[in-house]
Each structure stands twice: as C-alpha cells, then as structure tokens.
Amino acid sequence: MPPCDFTPEKYKTLEYNRVLEIHKEHLSPVPTAFFQKPLLLHQGHMEWLFDAEGNRYLDFFSGIVTVSVGHCHPKVNAVAQKQLGRLWHTSSVFFHPPMHEYAEKLSALLPEPLKVIFLTNSGSEANDLAMLMARAHSNNLDIISFRGAYHGCSPYTLGLTNVGPFKMELPGGVGCHAGVNGVVQYPRGFLKEAFQLVRERGGVCIADEVQTGFGRLGSHFWGFQAHDVLPDIVTMAKGIGNGFPMAAVVTTPEIAKSLTKRLLHFNTFGGNPLACAIGSAVLEVIKEDGLQENSQEVGTYMLLKFAKLREEFEIVGDVRGKGLLIGIEMVTDKMSRQPLPREEVTQIHEDCKHMGLLVGRGGIFSQTFRIAPPMCVTKAEADFAVEVFRCALIQHMERRAK
The missing domain is CATH 3.90.1150.10 (Aspartate Aminotransferase, domain 1)
Incomplete structure (x- = not known):
C-alpha cells in the first residue's frame, strides 16, 4: 500500500x-x-x-x-472554519458576500448564455428544478432520458431513472420516458444530433453534470464540452462542494425568466453562506492544485x-x-x-x-x-x-x- x-x-x-x-x-x-x-x-x-x-x-x-x-482538504477546511465562525445561515431573503462571490466564480466557468444560477442542496433537487424549468419554458410535458439513466432519488427524478433497484412501483415522474449505467460514453456525434432533434421539436436540452463536472473528466471542465454541444440547462452537485450538501442549476436568462413568470421559486438553504464559501474554496483548489x-x-x-x-x-x-x-x-x-x-x-x-x-x-x-x-x-x-x-x-x- x-x-x-x-x-x-x-x-x-x-x-x-x-x-x-x-x-x-x-x-x-x-x-x-x-x-x-x-x-x-x-x-x-x-x-x-x-x-x-x-x-x-x-x-x-x-x-x-x-x-x-480530497477528504478534509486543508484549504477547504480552513475556509469552512472561518465562515462557521462568521455566519452560518440567513436564507436568500438577505444578501451576503459568499453567495455573490461564488455566483461570479461559477458563472465564469460556463459559456454564454449559461449565466443564471439557481442554488440548491442536492443533485436530485437540482434535476427536479431543471425539469420544472424545461416544462415552464417549452410548454411541453414529456422528458426523454437514457436507458440505464440515474438522476436522483426524489419522487420526481425517479421517473427518469431506469436502473432496476431504484425503480418504484408507485406512480411518479409523469411524462418521463426512459446515467449511472456503469460509466457509458456516448458514440461520437450522438449528443450533437440528439440536441438538434430535440430543439427542432421545440424542446430544451439538459446536461446533468452532477458526476461529470468540475474537471473530473480531465480534458474539459464540463462533460458536455467534450461533445461540442451547448445545453440549455446544466445541473451540478456532488463535487461542487467536496461533500458538503450543495448543488446548482445554471441556465440562460430567457429560460430563467420563463420560470419566474410562472412561479415564485424559493429555496431556504440554497445559497447558504457556509456552502458558498466552501464552493468557492473548491473552485480555487481545483485551479491551484491543477x-x-x-x-x-x-x-x-x-x-x-x-x-x-x-x-x-x-x-x-x-x-x-x-x-x-x-x-x-x-x-x-x-x-x-x-x-x-x-x-x-x-x-x-x-x-x-x-x-x-x-x-x-x-x-x-x-x-x-x-x-x-x-x-x-x-x-x-x-x-x-x-x-x-x-x-x-x-x-x-x-x-x-x-
């Protein structure tokens, strides 16, 4: 060893x-x-x-x-401890610098026009919100996911899931048609053509970067970049906070406006000061440590x-x-x-x-x-x-x- x-x-x-x-x-x-x-x-x-x-x-x-x-990375630990002694929580009804500093750093890592960020607590919650956004903007109900896909364990995201142990007998995820299917890569050119077919029919394209984002794939910071496509909505979690419960949905101003016109979206813990301070530290460590x-x-x-x-x-x-x-x-x-x-x-x-x-x-x-x-x-x-x-x-x- x-x-x-x-x-x-x-x-x-x-x-x-x-x-x-x-x-x-x-x-x-x-x-x-x-x-x-x-x-x-x-x-x-x-x-x-x-x-x-x-x-x-x-x-x-x-x-x-x-x-x-890395577990308990010294720099992330130090930032978390400092923020812990300053401010744990306010909710998004108040402003605080860690949230705005993080939003600026994260948005800089995404291409135009993906610049509007909704902060949440988990990948399941981020994917729930992304599905809601897509439906609010396109006025379509049906959502297509992949065979063997896994996008979370909430009742809503379970409708997208096609991995046996996670399927449930109770009805859920209405309008979802089927991942964690053992790390399967798309054939060359597949994703670009799939995006085109969806958009020709008035749909929007969501990239779930919960496991593939933040540089893990090496060649690119986001998985979708390796396929030369630009999603309409990107979801992220897991590595975003190095284990701290944190997630995000990033979309275009146009899609964000479609959502907010139809409902008041609110998240008590989304954009938590401690989470955002940790998220910023993670981004810095990814860059500084190469x-x-x-x-x-x-x-x-x-x-x-x-x-x-x-x-x-x-x-x-x-x-x-x-x-x-x-x-x-x-x-x-x-x-x-x-x-x-x-x-x-x-x-x-x-x-x-x-x-x-x-x-x-x-x-x-x-x-x-x-x-x-x-x-x-x-x-x-x-x-x-x-x-x-x-x-x-x-x-x-x-x-x-x-």
Whole structure:
C-alpha cells in the first residue's frame, strides 16, 4: 500500500455493535451499505479513509463521486472554519458576500448564455428544478432520458431513472420516458444530433453534470464540452462542494425568466453562506492544485492499466471511461457478455476492501465497478488500485476453478 503521512485520531465513540443496533432500530431499513460487515468510517484525509479500528483504505469511490479535491482538504477546511465562525445561515431573503462571490466564480466557468444560477442542496433537487424549468419554458410535458439513466432519488427524478433497484412501483415522474449505467460514453456525434432533434421539436436540452463536472473528466471542465454541444440547462452537485450538501442549476436568462413568470421559486438553504464559501474554496483548489490536469494525466494512465485486465481475464467484459471516471464491466464470458452474477461481483468487491481498496458499483444489474477517486490521486496509488483489483480477479478465478 502506498505511504500516507497522516495519522488519524484514536476512535473513542460508539462501539461497532451499538452502531449496528442503532441503525437497525432507528435508520432507514433500505439496504444501502456496502459489504457484509459495513465499514464504520472515522476519519478522512485527501484520498484516504480510516475506519474505527484504525485500518486505512484508498478511497476510489469518493463518497459516490462526490469528494472532488480530497477528504478534509486543508484549504477547504480552513475556509469552512472561518465562515462557521462568521455566519452560518440567513436564507436568500438577505444578501451576503459568499453567495455573490461564488455566483461570479461559477458563472465564469460556463459559456454564454449559461449565466443564471439557481442554488440548491442536492443533485436530485437540482434535476427536479431543471425539469420544472424545461416544462415552464417549452410548454411541453414529456422528458426523454437514457436507458440505464440515474438522476436522483426524489419522487420526481425517479421517473427518469431506469436502473432496476431504484425503480418504484408507485406512480411518479409523469411524462418521463426512459446515467449511472456503469460509466457509458456516448458514440461520437450522438449528443450533437440528439440536441438538434430535440430543439427542432421545440424542446430544451439538459446536461446533468452532477458526476461529470468540475474537471473530473480531465480534458474539459464540463462533460458536455467534450461533445461540442451547448445545453440549455446544466445541473451540478456532488463535487461542487467536496461533500458538503450543495448543488446548482445554471441556465440562460430567457429560460430563467420563463420560470419566474410562472412561479415564485424559493429555496431556504440554497445559497447558504457556509456552502458558498466552501464552493468557492473548491473552485480555487481545483485551479491551484491543477486537479483537472491531474485527472487527465492520472486518469488516462489508470485507464490504460485497467484496460490490460480485459485481455487477461475472461470475466472483464469492458473497461471504459474518461479522466477519473472509469467503469469496469464484469461478464460471465466475453462471448455471451451476460452480466456476472451479483453474488460473484459482491465477492470481488469484498476482496478489494480486504486489501485496502474501496470502489463503487453500478450498472443495470450492479455488474460494473465504478472507479472515481478524489482528483488528487497519484500514479503510485493508481498502480496499487490496479494491482489490488487484479489480485481480487485472480482470487475469484481460483474460486471458480474449484
């Protein structure tokens, strides 16, 4: 395991079994925790996480592609602490400098005419608002999303979702016709033609940059820029606040006016002083630490390393991605390309954790490993991750052979 010069504090809080009891008694019964024995995390530092027992893990999922500049980045911490002692909350009925400073910095990173910002708290909420905007402006009801798409867990956004475990039996998202489907890239030219077809029919185009924005893809700051298209509305969250609950919708003045003519949109916590101060610090760190460039360099390096596993193992069906957003699709064999059974994928996932590597899961059948480390990751850590994953695959093939 690569070295880490950070020493975590000694864990002195709830015992593990007590945590399990409280979770079972008082928290959501929906099984969302990774691993048969869920990790009880205690502390984080940049690309590293530490559990209650003091074990160290290389975080290659970033809190579901959310920690952009690193866990507890010193500069972001300092800004948050300073703002915490100055002003926590006012709501948008009053003005405060952090909100206006952030709006100016964020708008400078988006092309004309995407210059009007609505601040919210989560990606689901941002996508809800974007759908409302699109309908208010176009006077159309229907919304098209992709097969395998995931855009949030609110009742409204669930209508856009086409990933099995998230679909619900209750009616929701009326007028939505179907992502997290394992990091799938669009064919060349597809998005440009799709935008043209939508606009010819009086529609507007929304780019969900919740996971792909803020330099994670390396070559561009926003995913849509790689396809030479200009959306009418852009949604963003997750990496925007490095884990702090924050999100935004950015659109054109024309679409913003269409919304405000039809309703008074208000958000109690949107534009919170603490959130905006943290958001500004994140933008500064991305620039000062060269994290977009690092995403390009280390991401390309790592993608090529992972791609070699496709040739070595019959169960690695595809390795794809861009920058520090990579999907590794597991199959029973390359001929049938059937998804590797969930229990087998789960065992590989567990083996990676035992060796100190945390990765994500995705895809319609939960058959794709999602690789998305904080953007401060190094090549040495990428080497470690690839070797751990390779060892986990070897162990799996040995179990299969018995």
